[in-house]
Amino acid sequence: MPVEFKKATKEQAKLRAAVFGPSGSGKTFTCLRIATGMGGSIAFIDTERGSAAKYSDRFDFDVLELSDRSIEGYLAAIRAAGKAGYAVLIVDSLSHAWQELLSEVDKLATAKYKGNTWSAWSEGTPKQRKLVDAILDYPGHLLATMRSRTEWSNENDGGRNRPVRVGLAPEQGKSIEYEFDFLLELSTEHVGNVIKDRTGKFQDRLIERPGEEFGQEMAAWLLDGAAPSPRPATLPATVVEPPVTAATKADPWASAEPWQLSIRAQLAEWEIKFGQLECIKNTKAPSAKLALDVLLHDANDDEQYVCTRVFNEARALMVESSKEATA
Numbered sequence: 024m025p026v027e028f029k030k031a032t033k034e035q036a037k038l039r040a041a042v043f044g045p046s047g048s049g050k051t052f053t054c055l056r057i058a059t060g061m062g063g064s065i066a067f068i069d070t071e072r073g074s075a076a077k078y079s080d081r082f083d084f085d086v087l088e089l090s091d092r093s094i095e096g097y098l099a100a101i102r103a104a105g106k107a108g109y110a111v112l113i114v115d116s117l118s119h120a121w122q123e124l125l126s127e128v129d130k131l132a133t134a135k136y137k138g139n140t141w142s143a144w145s146e147g148t149p150k151q152r153k154l155v156d157a158i159l160d161y162p163g164h165l166l167a168t169m170r171s172r173t174e175w176s177n178e179n180d181g182g183r184n185r186p187v188r189v190g191l192a193p194e195q196g197k198s199i200e201y202e203f204d205f206l207l208e209l210s211t212e213h214v215g216n217v218i219k220d221r222t223g224k225f226q227d228r229l230i231e232r233p234g235e236e237f238g239q240e241m242a243a244w245l246l247d248g249a250a251p252s253p254r255p256a257t258l259p260a261t262v263v264e265p266p267v268t269a270a271t272k273a274d275p276w277a278s279a280e281p282w283q284l285s286i287r288a289q290l291a292e293w294e295i296k297f298g299q300l301e302c303i304k305n306t307k308a309p310s311a312k313l314a315l316d317v318l319l320h321d322a323n324d325d326e327q328y329v330c331t332r333v334f335n336e337a338r339a340l341m342v343e344s345s346k347e348a349t350a
Contacts, residue, residue, distance in 0.1 A: 060238020
C-alpha cells in the first residue's frame with residue numbers, strides 16, 4: 024500500500040478525560056456533573072464501594088459496583104458498557120486497577136521469577152496495555168478518576184500557618200496521562216486546573232466547580248467536525264508465513280527480521296562481556312537472565328514489555344538455530 028499524506032481535517036470525536044485529585048476534591052461528583060452536561064445515557068463503574076449511589080438522588084445514571092478490581096474485571100465492565108450502548112462511561116477509579124496490578128506483579132515475581140520484578144512486569148505490562156486499549160476503544164465518551172498521592176503543606180492564612188492537603192501525581196501507571204486527551208486536576212477547594220487539553224479551548228484554565236455547563240461546552244466542541252473516518256485494521260486478516268527453503272532449513276536465521284538480527288548481535292556482544300558466549304544458546308543459562316536485567320535497566324513500563332518480548336523471541340530463534348545445527 025502506498026504511503027500518502029492528506030490534508031488534516033477536524034473530525035467528530037469522543038472524550039477521553041481523566042480527573043484526579045486528593046480525597047475530598049470532588050472527583051466523583053465532578054464527573055457526574057460533566058457527564059450529565061454532555062447528554063445521553065450514563066454508565067458508572069464504581070470501585071469505591073458504593074460511593075456513586077450516594078448521588079443517585081441528584082443524577083440519572085446506571086451503576087455497576089465492581090468487586091473484581093483486577094484488570095480483567097475492569098475490561099469486562101468496560102466492554103459491557105460499550106455493548107449496552109451508553110453514551111458516557113465513568114470509571115471511578117482507575118487507581119484500584121493499578122493497585123491490584125502491582126500486587127499481582129509482586130506475587131508473580133515471587134512465584135515465577137525468583138523475586139525479580141523486572142521479569143514479572145513482562146506479564147504485568149501487557150495487562151496494563153489492554154486496559155488502556157479498552158479505554159481508548161470505548162465507543163462513547165469516557166471519564167476516569169484517579170486518586171492522587173497526598174501530602175500536607177503549611178499555608179500562611181492571615182499570619183497563621185494552617186495545614187493544607189496537596190495532591191501530587193495520580194496513582195496509576197507511569198505515563199498514563201499521555202493516553203488521555205483531557206486532564207483535569209482538582210484541588211480540595213474544588214477548583215479544576217486544566218493541565219492538558221487537546222481541544223485547545225480550556226488549556227491552563229482554572230474552573231471553579233466544573234459542572235454541567237462545562238460538559239456542554241466539551242460536547243459541542245467534540246461534535247463539531249466531519250464524521251469520523253473508519254479505523255484501519257491494525258493487523259492483516261491473514262498472516263503470511265515466510266517460505267521454507269533449503270537455506271532456511273540449514274540456517275533459521277536466514278528468514279529473521281532485521282530487528283531480530285540486531286538483538287541477536289547485541290546479546291552476543293553482552294555474552295562476550297560476560298565471558299559466557301556459548302551459554303546464550305541454553306534457555307536456562309544464568310547469563311540470559313543477566314542480559315535481560317541489563318536490557319530492562321531504567322526502562323519504563325512500555326519499554327520493559329517490548330524489550331522482554333524482543334529478547335524472548337530472539338532467544339527462541341537462537342535456540343531453534345542451535346537445534347537445527349545439531350540435528
